[in-house]
Amino acid sequence: MSNLPALVTYMHDVIPIQSISSSPVSSGESVQRSLMHGVVLSDAMRRPMQDLRISVTDRCNLRCTYCMPREIFDQNHAFLPRSELLTLEEIVRVAASFVRLGVRKIRLTGGEPLMRRGIEQLVEKLSALRTNTGDAVDIAMTSNGVLLEARAQALKNAGLSRITVSLDALDEAIFQRMSDSHASVNSVLAGIAAAQRAGLPVKINMVVKRGVNDGEIMRMAEYFRNTGIVLRFVEYMDVGSTNGWVMDEVVPAREIVEMISARYPLVPLVASCTGEVASRWAYADGAGEIGQIASVTQVFCHECTRIRLSTDGKLYTCLFAEQSNADLRALLRGGRSDEDIGHAIENCWQNRTDRYSEIRNEVARLPRNKIEMSYIGG
Numbered sequence: 001m002s003n004l005p006a007l008v009t010y011m012h013d014v015i016p017i018q019s020i021s022s023s024p025v026s027s028g029e030s031v032q033r034s035l036m037h038g039v040v041l042s043d044a045m046r047r048p049m050q051d052l053r054i055s056v057t058d059r060c061n062l063r064c065t066y067c068m069p070r071e072i073f074d075q076n077h078a079f080l081p082r083s084e085l086l087t088l089e090e091i092v093r094v095a096a097s098f099v100r101l102g103v104r105k106i107r108l109t110g111g112e113p114l115m116r117r118g119i120e121q122l123v124e125k126l127s128a129l130r131t132n133t134g135d136a137v138d139i140a141m142t143s144n145g146v147l148l149e150a151r152a153q154a155l156k157n158a159g160l161s162r163i164t165v166s167l168d169a170l171d172e173a174i175f176q177r178m179s180d181s182h183a184s185v186n187s188v189l190a191g192i193a194a195a196q197r198a199g200l201p202v203k204i205n206m207v208v209k210r211g212v213n214d215g216e217i218m219r220m221a222e223y224f225r226n227t228g229i230v231l232r233f234v235e236y237m238d239v240g241s242t243n244g245w246v247m248d249e250v251v252p253a254r255e256i257v258e259m260i261s262a263r264y265p266l267v268p269l270v271a272s273c274t275g276e277v278a279s280r281w282a283y284a285d286g287a288g289e290i291g292q293i294a295s296v297t298q299v300f301c302h303e304c305t306r307i308r309l310s311t312d313g314k315l316y317t318c319l320f321a322e323q324s325n326a327d328l329r330a331l332l333r334g335g336r337s338d339e340d341i342g343h344a345i346e347n348c349w350q351n352r353t354d355r356y357s358e359i360r361n362e363v364a365r366l367p368r369n370k371i372e373m374s375y376i377g378g
């Protein structure tokens, strides 16, 4: 570990935060009435629309085997041409419509969002949006961290609220095997350290695949203890249609918590907000916090508040969607009004019934053509 850069170290506050309750409206209520009462749209299962994930590019500098396997995303793969991507101005206009309809958090994803030219300007424009109650919007980003070191301060200056960095191993060989790349662990750790120096709260997402990087769990836990960084363990998922997912390769989150707790006792924390994907645990000795995203073994569809905007402006209401629910780029480029865009979003969300993870066992063996995560954002 001596070849790894030290992270900025500070004690992290692990005091449970009061859960914020929401008051979903029925799908039949109008947007105007919703806005008057300061609440948000609800879907057909009474889940509020709160989080927008925007994929700003379908390109990535890594080829993680569970996301963009190189056999599929090789030099012959047809990425979207520039003309089909939403422009930065189009993204901001759509995002403003979402915020008017109750969205409070926007996460920029990809692909790798730092590969999108002008991402800092986009963050700056998005961070200027205000909710109906005059509050700032939480602007987050998920990145693989490889390009982060030189960009962290500018992103913070532009108004980025926080960042989640994907890192699946500290061991160089395992990291390169999982990311199917020659990128170095040190480049990611340098990016994480730069984000901390810039004052960005950092979370780490570690996708755990049995037989590949499960041997890194304790090493990762120990490395990020006492750093103020929340390490979150993500169950390996059947995202997209190309990663060859099998259940045997999933390490249940419960198993990970038991493994860590045997060495460093953990105590459960309450969710910090409604719709939080990770369950939270604190080290009993005050060394910080970990999280688990157990979307396979402890599903959370019943409180899923996320909607996704693809790189080319299509709406998806589930990570495991097979088709888009609306084409906002067509509306934008067809000269339609903000009101029309708002109605399209409203219709899309109010008709939403997605709960893929709850019915995975019933449908996983059926032929499906799920949209790739690199296109709609993780």
Ligand code: SF4
Binding pocket: 295, 300, 301, 302, 304, 305, 306, 317, 318, 319, 320, 354, 355, 356, 357, 358
């Ligand atoms: S499977 Fe779909 S509905 Fe369920 S939590 Fe994931 S994104 Fe949300």
